[in-house]
Amino acid sequence: MALVAAHLESIGAKRVEDHYCPAWDVRTRYGALRVTPMEDWVACRFLDWPKDYASCISYARANGFEHWKWNHHYHEGAAEPEVEDFARRLAAIL
Numbered sequence: 539m540a541l542v543a544a545h546l547e548s549i550g551a552k553r554v555e556d557h558y559c560p561a562w563d564v565r566t567r568y569g570a571l572r573v574t575p576m577e578d579w580v581a582c583r584f585l586d587w588p589k590d591y592a593s594c595i596s597y598a599r600a601n602g603f604e605h606w607k608w609n610h611h612y613h614e615g616a617a618e619p620e621v622e623d624f625a626r627r628l629a630a631i632l
Contacts, residue, residue, distance in 0.1 A: 539575030541621040546573060547631070566631045571608065573628075580624050582608040 543560070548603070551562035551573065561574040563585070574581040584606035610627065612620035 539577065539580065539621075542573075542575035542624060543582055544623060545625050546575075549628075564628070564632075566628075569625060571631075578613070579609060579611040582610065584608065593627065 541609070543562070546562040547565065549564070554561050554563055554572075554596045556572060556574055559574050561572050564571045564573055566584075566585060569587075570585040572583050572585055610620075610624050612623075
């Protein structure tokens with residue numbers, strides 16, 4: 539998922555180590571989001587309770603019952619259309 543990592547760096551995300559995996563912290567309108575690009579999916583979770591709980595559930599479609607996960611699964615891995623989809627979804631909550 540090098541394309542995802544490159545996108546995150548281009549928007550100013552901060553690189554961190556999370557359980558021995560490279561990850562990035564992104565500031566969103568709902569709070570800090572930890573993004574970990576994997577081989578065929580992008581693991582995301584809000585680090586704190588979102589600032590606007592109701593909006594986060596309905597608009598961002600975060601899963602409030604699973605540690606505020608906001609994951610994106612792709613069957614094709616790191617292909618450009620999947621990265622563009624993730625970038626579009628992320629831009630909507632920045």
